[in-house]
Amino acid sequence: MGNDAKKTIAVLGGGAAGLAAAIAAAEALRAAGVSARVVVYEADERVGRSILATGNGRCNFSNAHVEADVYRNTAFVGDALAELRCQACAADGVCQLADDPVHAFFADLGLLWREESEGRLYPLANKASSVLDVLRAVARERSVIEECACAAVRVDAPSKPGERFHVRFADGRVAHADAVVVAAGGRAARELVPAGTPYSEPRPVLGPLCTDTAVVKQLNNIRVRCAVELWGKSGEAVADAAGFAEHAAGGRSFKAREEGEVLFRDYGVSGIAVFNLSRFAEPGDLLLIDLLPAVPAAECEGFLHTRRKRLGVAGRTVTGDDLLRGMLLPAVAQAVLKEAGLRESAPLTKANVPELARALKAFPLVVRGMGDARQCQVSRGGFAVEAFDACTMEAQGVPGLHVVGEALDVDAPCGGYNLHWAWASGILAGRHAARIAEAGR
Ligand SMILES: Cc1cc2nc3c(=O)[nH]c(=O)nc-3n(C[C@H](O)[C@H](O)[C@H](O)COP(=O)(O)OP(=O)(O)OC[C@H]3O[C@@H](n4cnc5c(N)ncnc54)[C@H](O)[C@@H]3O)c2cc1C
Known part of the structure; x- marks a missing residue:
């Protein structure tokens, strides 16, 4: 299994970061005229x-506007992205601040893409296979070797200078x-990183949240455009709180806010806004859903009073149901009235308006x-970034060993930001691994 004396770079994992690392390594080796296997x-x-x-x-696969502050471990990611940019400038002899180096990497592979809402970049062919096709074609062309059905189980670092890494596989084979x-x-x-590297057990995030089911069961499969805030007992605020929520959060502190679509499910809530908040959510936190984001919190009561007056022309009695019809879907309106402690068919008095405004602007769901x-x-967690060099992804205590992509706590x-990180960290590591092979370390 490749145990001959030829210099070898072993990439463990052929996903986004691994393929980017392998291509970057092979390209750097070719540019340096070094014969080595990837x-x-x-x-x-x-x-x-x-x-x-x-x-x-x-x-x-990426975003048109990638900023380090969207990432967990911002400073580390910022240093890595800045290094990648510096490498691009150094290679071209000019500072191309306008060109993102990851986008340039894909343009060089031959990928065309288009930008959709919020800067999201998708391949022009609108198929993920188109991204994989260009990666594999260039990897093949650069003589990258693919060894599939090979699960690495342990990596042993060289015990003295001049020795090589031993990569052990599930079937007992060993590669150097x-x-x-x-x-x-x-x-x-x-075990893929030698012992002693700080590590936290990864936990899945960027997904749906389970909440109290009493309310959401009635709303199963309904989508609403809204804003959602996450309030909790602990956790750093990642944005500014806005709106009614402060009064409704019951002593909790503000964590994060998202605008977009929420999909109610019988177990809780889903949708991109919820996925994003899930990165910070803990059991016991409160989701406060603003079902009327177009109306500022301070104006909501006034808005409802005006609406009540308008619908109550010619002495007509206005019920809660009447007030919310045409504003919310019937099932959502029912849930809001229940939350405000109002009966659908009962006349809506002036005194009911503040409670209704709260239920509309800060509809609460407890996260389970x-x-x-x-x-x-x-996954959130994995290998702690403090143990790695942000410019090379090399482990501080283990020269020659790199960790990239989601395996790091980023x-x-x-x-498109998660894939962007996978490509960016993979490229940095691949280039550095090539320098090691070149230097004969
Ligand atoms: C359903 C879904 C949709 C997503 N959509 C997007 C999106 O549109 N945009 C975006 O930016 N992000 C998206 N993500 C996140 C994105 O896929 C990941 O952030 C990214 O793939 C991480 O890249 P990676 O190379 O670190 O890991 P992966 O891409 O997961 O690759 C890891 C590879 O290593 C292999 N492997 C694992 N263990 C071993 C072992 N012991 N030995 C050898 N090989 C091993 C795995 O089989 C896999 O091929 C999505 C994720 C999911 C699950």
Whole structure:
């Protein structure tokens, strides 16, 4: 299994970060005129299956406006993205601030794409396979070797200078390598990085949330455009609180806010806004749903009073039902009236308006935990970034060993940012691994 003396870079995992690392390594070796092998060891029967599943099969592979502050471990990611940019400037001899280096990487592979809402980038062919096709074609052309059905179980670092890494596989085979890139994703085995590297157990996030079911059961499969705030007992605020929510949060502190679509399910809530909040949610936290985001909180009562007056022309009695008809779907209106303690058919008095405004602007749901882990898009946790060099992804205590992508404790909201990180960290690690092979370390 590749135990000859030829310099070898072993990439463990043939997903997004692994393929980017392998291509970047092979390109750097070719540019330096160094003869070395780049081998991708993939546990699955084929490389890139994880890429095919992204973006509902369309692969939202990046974002037009990537900023480090959307990521967990912002400073580390910021340094990594800045380094990638510096490398691009150094290679071209000019500072191309306008060109994102990850986008340039894909343009060089031949991928065309288009921008959709909120800067999301999708391949022009609208199929994830189009992203994988260009990656595999260039990898083949650069003589990257794919070894599939090879699950790495342990990596032993060289015990003295001049020795090589020993990569052990589930079937008992062992491969030797001069540099290793661990790109095994969010559930990467801890043993792939030598002991002592700080690590936290990954937990699935960026998925649906389970909440109290009494309310949501009645709303199953209903979608609403709204704003949602997450309030909890602990946790740092990641945005500014806005609106009515403060009064409704019962002593909790503000954590995060999202605008977009929420899909009610019989177990809780789903949709992109909820996925993004799930990165910060803990059991016991409160979701406060603003069902009327177009009306500022301070104006909501006035808005409802005016509406009540308008609908009550010619002495007509206005019920809660009347007031919400044409504003919300009937099932949602029912839930709001119940939350406000009002009966649908009872006349709505002036005195009822403040409670109705609160229920509309801060409809509460208690979080019970994450929903189905299979729907979660990333894992939070893994290898702590403090143990790695942000410019190379090399482990501080283990020269030649790199960890990239989701295996590191980096995650971001929906929008192409997670894949962007996978490519960016993979490219940095691949280039550095090539330098190690070149230097004969
Ligand atoms: C359903 C879904 C949709 C998503 N959609 C998007 C999206 O549109 N945009 C976006 O930015 N992000 C999206 N993500 C997140 C994105 O897919 C990940 O952030 C990204 O794939 C992480 O890249 P990675 O290379 O670190 O891990 P992965 O892509 O998961 O690759 C890891 C690879 O390593 C292999 N492997 C694991 N263990 C071993 C081992 N021991 N030995 C050898 N190989 C091993 C795995 O089989 C896999 O091929 C989505 C995720 C999911 C689940």
